[in-house]
Amino acid sequence: MSKVIHIKRGLDIPLEGAAEKILQTPSRTAIYAVKPTDFHGLFPKMLVSEGDKVKAGTPLFYDKYNEDVVFASPVSGTYKQLVRGAKRRILEVRIEADPQDDYVDFGAADPKSLSREEVREKLLKSGLWPVIRQRPYSVIAHQEDTPRDIFISAFKSTPLAPDMDFVVNGQEESFQKGLDALGMLTDGDVHLSMHSENTTSPAFTEAKGVVLHRFKGPHPAGNVGIQIHHIKPINKGDIVWYLDVQDVITIGRLFEKGIYDASKIVVLNGSEVLKPRYYRVLSGVNITAFTQDNIRKEEETTPRFISGDVLSGEKIPPDGFLGFYDGQLTVIPEGDKPELLGWLIPKTDKFSVSRTFFSFLMPWKKYRLNTNIRSGERPFVVTGIYEKVLPMDIMPMQLIKSIMINDIDKMEKLGIYEIAPEDFALPEYVCPSKIEMQTIVREGLDSMQKEFA
């Protein structure tokens, strides 16, 4: 095993409401949904019509610009309703669930005995392909590419992140099976990055057919983009794929049992959760399944439900559905109350990287942070703080500026291929000018993709 890669720059934001390691299985909800908006740049075309019976694994829609990529139903039931937003954009494809799941049979097989084409075919058919994403651009991988390498992060470092050792527990074999399948898809290596101390599960430490790496340090050490940068950076023309541990497990189950078993373990946490825990649910679950009677009720505060983590998750309504790639639901208070001289008075309930608040004197303290943006947007003024939370050989401010002026050449030279919006979540968090960097990065990636399409 290679030496430990020590990430020195970064920031762990100490939030209240970490989850206990208790796994519960809530009862099924009536409605499940697949949200085409979870897949960046997707233009969905429906394959089913209202009232159709579907099984778990029945394709619901496909990508207009890449027809082989289909998106399957996570449950068996009846396709009920399409929820549309502005410009008739499809937001949710809702399925009314049956009490029991009925699966489409794709046939069990040992991935090692299959050819690359057969593995790919199985993933595409079963609607599992979209779990594989690529860099550059951070979008669903293209099935005709052969990636240079495939990267998987076996730990998360985001605020209140789920413990992947706990999540993988009992699913070790499926995980290994999934790794075997992924190994068939690349001529390069499958890289699995672990935390040097916290990762102990044999599913990771004794994984076969992969190259193991060990990382330590603050967030974003667990971000796959940072890991790729330190293991084998992406250069122009390279394509690498990446996916989450739970998605590897789902792929493993496909080959073990021949079905799309969409169950995953989701952690519910955050300062507004009464009993933060882990739940075994199906992908596309309505979050009321496990938030009911578990959210702090106060007269003055409304909770915000975030599918994913607080840095790059998505805001969803209290009766919304969990995002396709998310294994976490975070609930924090909205910060919609004005605060008298809030910028001046150094209250102890505020957390800051700067030493102008007292949080640096209390490293043990956990915070109940809210969603207040704290200031209007300003131009860049303060320099040198973004580098401190982006452990890559990339100049964040210069890159962001090149995106702002849409200078394709500069973006390319400054390393846009290596980044995804989530890598700029911390620079965005610390920015005193409150510049929306993740949005800017996404715009930059979009214009690069368009340029080379």
Next chain:
Amino acid sequence: MKALHNLVEKVKPQFEKGGRFQKFYRTFEAFETFLFVKGDVTTRGSHIRDAMDMKRTMFHVIIALTPVLLFGMWNVGMQHFKAMGEEAAFMDQFLFGLIKVLPLVVVSYASGLIVEFIFATIRDHEVNEGFLVSGMLIPLIIPVTTPLWMVAVATVFAVIIGKEVFGGTGMNILNPALLARAFLFFAYPAYLSGEENPAGNFVWTQAPADQAVDAYSGATPLAEAATASAAGDVSASQMMESMPSAFEMFIGTIPGSVGETSTLLVLLGAVILVATGVGSLRIMLSVVVGGLFTGLLFNLVAVNPFMELPAYYHLIMGGFAFGTVYMATDPVSASQTGSGKYIYGFLIGVITVLIRVVNPAYPEGMMLAILFMNVFAPLIDHYVVEANIKRRMKRLKPVAEQSA
């Protein structure tokens, strides 16, 4: 808090679209956001944001400026009574200075903020906080005798030409406060250089020159050094005798611009800026290193007494310390890259001492050195960025060979 907030909410419709004072919305908003952090929540990207914002950043610079401001006020009074040959109590000295300095501060803020508000309204953006610092810096880096109308003209010039034409705070190339000073010194040389101005006052001390006691020269140590050096036939030790002692210069009981004289209190400000992370230690240190380096170099080749002056003298004379801590570190006009900051700071130190020692026409070099390097900072950054790009390209090669 509730009552105050209700009041703000009550008058708010008047300033919003369709209200009677809708033209003043940006002005209203500036005061509103000063009083309250608004209840605006994140809509995209990170759901939580760091508690640090622009207001707090700027506010910490103001905190760091407070010691030199207070000392400057006292020193103005102290120098006045010294020139007049009168004894005065500490509070009298301070009050005299307060009365002289406060109008400078008020005029600087008022004229600058009016321009800021107008531009914010025309451009329809929020009023930026940058001027909070510039407005405090301007009175601190000019002689106390500067007429108020000049302060206003210089401030308006600096804010419009130095900042707003480039797009406002964050876009400017030159440090606005220094630009105001440069404007004064080049537009009104009769008033602001030399030892007396047309009004018959000392330039650096608020006292009529013809009524002052004979022993009082009213000149800054830098001017004295330059004069002595130009005269030629003095030795370095004679020259140093004519100047205030190093200790006096360190403490700051010498004539000079309002806030620049006390190296000690500037150091205190530096500690505040560095401890809170608002000011860049990199820049401060490299300016000092650059200044000392050049000072020592001159000591080696010393051909005139000014060159023989101990190198550390440069750090405590004139505006070196003040410029290093408060002006060179302005993040917008300084170099914005990590290694660029070292080069930028070092060259400021070098050029300052160079101007002081080599250029007889201009005793103080700090202002010009910083403005000069402000102009070059984008160039420095350009090369630092190019270096990063090259490094990234190099990385490409070994990987390409590997896969080949």
